[in-house]
Amino acid sequence: MESLSPNIFVNDIAETIDFYKSIGFQVAMTVPETGTEFVWAMMVNGDVTFMFQTFESLGDELPNINRHNGGSLLLYIKLKKIREFFGLIHEKVTVLKPLETTFYGATEFSILDNNNYVLTFAEDE
Secondary structure (H helix, E strand, C coil): CCCCCCEECCCCHHHHHHHHHCCCCCEEEEEEECCCCCCCCEEEEEEEEEEEEEEECCCCCCHHHHHHCCCHEEEEEEEECHHHHHHHCCCCCCCEEEEEEECCCEEEEEEEECCEEEEEEEEEE
């Protein structure tokens, strides 16, 4: 295995792109390539890649994919300069858990994205 790039299902790709741009991600690719009615987007920040896709774009392909609220998924993202990053985004997002040092020595904080998914950022300080 070489990498993991989650394909996360959302209702509004444009809104999701705006949210992830606000925390430092960049759009790498979209379908369609231009316009505003996207059905899929890939966003990156360093070595972290997320793909976002609308439920509607699946049609009847994968009927088992559904979700009522993103709370069942937590994405754990390691990064450097966590305190600086927290300072840049904490007023733009819903902070679920502020900066804290865990019993295993990591500094972490958790936020809620615009689709109710939990993102936990961590640094081994």
